[in-house]
Amino acid sequence: xxxxxxxxxxxxxxxxxxxxxxxxxxxxxxxxxxxxxxxxxxxxxxxxxxxxxxxxxxxxxxxxxxxxxxxxxxxxxxxxxxxxxxxxxxxxxxxxxxxxxxxxxxxxxxxxxxxxxxxxxxxxxxxxxxxxxxxxxxxxxxxxxxxxxxxxxxxxxxxxxxxxxxxxxxxxxxxxxxxxxxxxxxxxxxxxxxxxxxxxxxxxxx
Ligand code: AMP
Numbered sequence: 789x790x791x792x793x794x795x796x797x798x799x800x801x802x803x804x805x806x807x808x809x810x811x812x813x814x815x816x817x818x819x820x821x822x823x824x825x826x827x828x829x830x831x832x833x834x835x836x837x838x839x840x841x842x843x844x845x846x847x848x849x850x851x852x853x854x855x856x857x858x859x860x861x862x863x864x865x866x867x868x869x870x871x872x873x874x875x876x877x878x879x880x881x882x883x884x885x886x887x888x889x890x891x892x893x894x895x896x897x898x899x900x901x902x903x904x905x906x907x908x909x910x911x912x913x914x915x916x917x918x919x920x921x922x923x924x925x926x927x928x929x930x931x932x933x934x935x936x937x938x939x940x941x942x943x944x945x946x947x948x949x950x951x952x953x954x955x956x957x958x959x960x961x962x963x964x965x966x967x968x969x970x971x972x973x974x975x976x977x978x979x980x981x982x983x984x985x986x987x988x989x990x991x992x993x994x
Contacts, residue, residue, distance in 0.1 A: 792891045793894065794893045794963065799977045817872070844942045875962075888966075891962075893974050894977030895974060895978075896977040909939055913933045
């Protein structure tokens, strides 16, 4: 199964990615997580992309495509892309690398996004928590790996607004793009993590 998760920042892509990858044994490829890993490892790519992530704007096309090509080829057939594609240009180029069986769009209103991201804490193992709706069991510590949780630099209110504006301008046209190709699953992403997951699995299993 070849899947892409589409949605605004904070629409729950990471939470659904984790559950879907466990259930269907998919390889989880998050371009954002790969960029953050490159930054924390201090690689040349990390140094190049750090200013973009800090500002909350998209990493240039060629750097993103190079990263993806290094991680995925036509041979892969069980994967979930989280945060890619984010532009029509990326979507078109992806057809030279591989293809999707399903693109799952998590539909969430901007007000819900802003409130979710303002209370989001994450772990370096990629699990996200929310102090309002998905609290860690112990104060600001990851339930799974016990490392301290932190706030992403790009979850500051002014950066959140910019990321949302970029999402509407650059990424939203992909909803129509994939709908026209008959592979879009449009899901109400404002529901609880478990409800969203069961909507998706009943479609994929049905
Ligand atoms: P995410 O973890 O998906 O929210 O991504 C964090 C940041 O990584 C984004 O704000 C962008 O700066 C960058 N990024 C992730 N995926 C892409 C992509 N497909 N194209 C361009 N930039 C990306």
